[in-house]
Amino acid sequence: MSLMSWNEKMSVGVVAFDTEHKKLVEMLNQLFDAVQAGKGRDVLGEILDKLIEYTKSHFAYEERIMGQNAYPDLEAHKKEHEELTRKVIDIQKKYHSGATVTLSMEVLTFLKDWLLKHIQGTDKKYTPYLNAKGIR
Numbered sequence: 001m002s003l004m005s006w007n008e009k010m011s012v013g014v015v016a017f018d019t020e021h022k023k024l025v026e027m028l029n030q031l032f033d034a035v036q037a038g039k040g041r042d043v044l045g046e047i048l049d050k051l052i053e054y055t056k057s058h059f060a061y062e063e064r065i066m067g068q069n070a071y072p073d074l075e076a077h078k079k080e081h082e083e084l085t086r087k088v089i090d091i092q093k094k095y096h097s098g099a100t101v102t103l104s105m106e107v108l109t110f111l112k113d114w115l116l117k118h119i120q121g122t123d124k125k126y127t128p129y130l131n132a133k134g135i136r
């Protein structure tokens with residue numbers, strides 16, 4: 001069983017963003033699988049780092065497209081991205097320093113819930129605007 005799966009209800013109506021969201025879901029599932037399989041700190045740390053790197057580049061990409069199209073809610077959207085980025089960097093630091101011994105189900109569930117809520121709430125708000133600008 002994977003932690004989550006991408007479905008059409010999660011589509012934000014922009015192919016490039018859907019593709020990246022699918023990749024995020026896949027990477028989060030990889031982390032979940034590795035935790036379930038009892039993989040060691042090094043393996044988990046590497047997957048976590050990759051997930052965070054990808055998340056940051058995805059956020060930057062969304063922000064660039066929104067910015068280029070003068071999306072009116074850009075600032076609020078950016079704030080949500082920044083807040084999550086801060087939180088995951090904190091988790092990453094704690095994990096690598098050994099202060100956090102395990103990547104708990106709580107962390108994985110937090111990431112999953114955040115991703116779902118953000119995509120289905122905040123991201124979907126840009127769909128009509130960007131689509132009207134010819135971005136789909």
Ligand SMILES: [Fe+2]
Nearest residue numbers: 062118122123
């Ligand atoms: Fe977003």
